[in-house]
Amino acid sequence: MWEALHDGPVNHPDAAARPFDALLCDFDGVIRFHDTAEQARLERAFKLGEGATARLALSQELMMPAVLGEITCEEWEASLLPALTKLTRSAERAAQLAAAFIGAGSRADETVCALLEQVRDLVPVVLVTNATTRLEDDLDELGLCCAFDEVVSSARVGVAKPDRRIYEIAAEQAGVPVGRCLFVDDRLANVEAARKVGMQAVHFRRPDDLRKALAPLLDGIAHSSSSS
Template sequence: MRRFDAVLCDLDGVLRIYDPDGLALERDFGLEAGTVTSVAFAPDLVHRALTGDITDEEWQAAIGDRLTALCGSAEGAARLVRAFVEAPHRVDAPVLDLLTRVRERVPVVLVTNATTRLERDLARVGLLDAVDAIVNSSAVGVAKPDRRIYEIAADRAGVSTDRCLFIDDHADNVRVSEELGMTGVLYRDPRDLREALAPLLNGGAAS
């Protein structure tokens, strides 16, 4: 008997990859690299955005307010926020191919900590229909590594948690999945995913 009947997959760092130099604009304002992301992902702010307490637009406005004092003007802050939101990224084609192929055998569910902008972003890059279901933390009100989001994802896939393969690039997220009985995969590159899916993709049963 195979080990899983559904694949739950993270988005950023797995299927969607951002350009590490996408915020080079920071240098124009005399800011150190990483300043914008440190502001945007300040725990007291990002948690509210990722759990739907505030919208993506409200999150952006709050980031802009905090950046204004750092860069010297509201106009400059707005440019930095826009660069952050529109940071260059790409869909990892090998990962998408693997997920597309495995969908022929089992449901694939995207499980991601994201803001209310997620569906618009996915539609823009053609990913909205690339999976069987999407579990967006801001839509369900809980974010990884809260165990409830894993349970929601398993329910969307129509299987019990112990019948899920979970892929994520954060060790804490994988650890919680394993505590729920899932088969966890700490993702580093497409080879990790290919190895985990090999039994299904090769036509055999995952044991």
């Protein structure tokens, strides 16, 4: 299934020499990053701890129904206003914070995207993310709708990291045994859960973490090509 998604010949390394046969990658905190400057400015002005809006919005109580696809992204965003009003004791301040959070711009990390593109020439790359029903639109806005061989969204499959089932679903979509998958995530709990399933896993904090994890595959292929 993976090979059918690629046009033209693919330089396949010897399977026995590959350190892994599929890359499973998180989205937010690895590929996508948000501009939180306005949100932080408002939180300082309102004497809230920096990050208070995100902590509330992404709390289990508010976020999990959206992540599991039980409610739409729009319904989740609507739930922020009463929660922020309770936090700030001001409907006006709550509205400003909600608008800053929802309207924050985002960018895709160019270094990470370039690394993923290199890997896709060798093994399938699967996006595995705890996402809302808006994921497809978000990928399109960032020009990433065709950047992955498969997309496993928690809102679409009804299960979220760190539940082992989402890792198994992702490996199945990649067509690779779980033990032959490399999983990358910025949340340590998700990384540890992947390891428990039997995957190789990397805790992402900066692009160099990903580059080092991919080096055995990318450098190995470069060496093989230069020797042939």
